Amino acid sequence: MKKQFIIVSAFLLSMTVFGQKDEIKTAEKAIKSNDFNTALTAINQAEGLISNADDKTKAKFYYLKGLALYQNEGAQMDVDKTAAAFNDLFNFEKSINSFKYTDEIKALSGKMVNGIATKASSQYSAAIESKEPADFSKAAKLFHQVYKLSPVDTVFLDNAALIYYFGKEYKTSRDLYQQLLDMNYTGIAEEFVATNKADGKDVTYPDKKAMDLQVKLGMAENPRTEVKESRRELIFKNLAQNSSDLNEMDKALEYISMGRQEFPKSYSLLIDEANIYYKLGDNAKFKERLELAIEMNPTEPTLYYNVGVMNMEQKKTDEAIKYFEKAIELKPDYGDAYNNIGAAIIEKAGPIIEEMNKSLNDFAKYDKLQKQQFAIYEKSVPYYEKAFELNKSSISVVQTLMGLYENLGMDEKLEAIKTVYAELKGE
Structure with a gap:
């Protein structure tokens, strides 16, 4: 019984081998006739049997699968599947150290890379013009296809990740960036640059040999190697x-x-x-990080401004004013900082106003408190006036000045600012 079972198994194995070869012959014949649907049907039937084939048969299978999917770069070609098939061939022939079909398929792959990369650049330019997320997504998909065809060119994956973000496909963008992170991609690379003698513009060459040839022919000058920074x-x-x-x-x-x-x-x-x-x-951690940022970059006015805002929210008025003043020191035309100093000064009148509301029947005390209130308002006026000088279209600043001028009896300025207000409101 045991011998009979072995004989039957061997017979079945032989049938499998013949099945593989028949399907591969059918696919090869169909490809030569440009009958790619028949070729793909045969390839699909052979695929489940190919694991038992010898290396020579496997290599031919991967080669024909690539050609069947490539379809002479026809309109029905699925780029992603074709790229995967090409890479399967490259990897397999590399694993057996035999490269019978690699050069031919690399030539086709290179042709596809150039064509799709050109389309990707063109689509990206169109997306910049239209600013439509869908157009950016189309460009990103093309750049991603180039990478799939040529995985050594990781810059195309980087491009795809960035452009998918512009297309608002945040999940896809993140997945591609994670892929770059996982492969320890840095983006550091040498670029070969020379100046074109005809128009004086810099040209980036694919390699040093191409650059040196242009210089030798007298078509370019000032050859140099530049290193791109890590991304x-x-x-x-x-x-x-x-x-x-x-x-x-x-x-x-x-x-x-x-x-x-x-x-x-x-x-x-x-x-x-x-x-x-x-x-x-989380304003506390926001403020904490901004304070660390100031230590790193002590000349950035917006950092001081934002810490000032956080201090205002925490009712630390004097501390806020110090930060706003520092922002103005670094950026003398910082209108919002002037506005906020004025607001911080007015904030100091809060406790006085509360006390005034408790002293409505004590006229002497009320009048005394009101003088203190107006004295504070007077200190805020120059800051609001400077804010208005720097931004004459700010209705909020104009409204605040109207209130201050009215309270302080500054009638002439009040009439002038009312005219400005009417103009801003289109009255």
């Missing part, structure tokens, strides 16, 4: 931004934390972290 920090930023736009704030903070561990001196990541806390409504 890894930006990848962390974009991972966090995508997560934030997906409203996955814990994930966003996780990516920022990973980025700051790798780039502890990154001002940009610190600001992103501050903004996430602000979006979460």
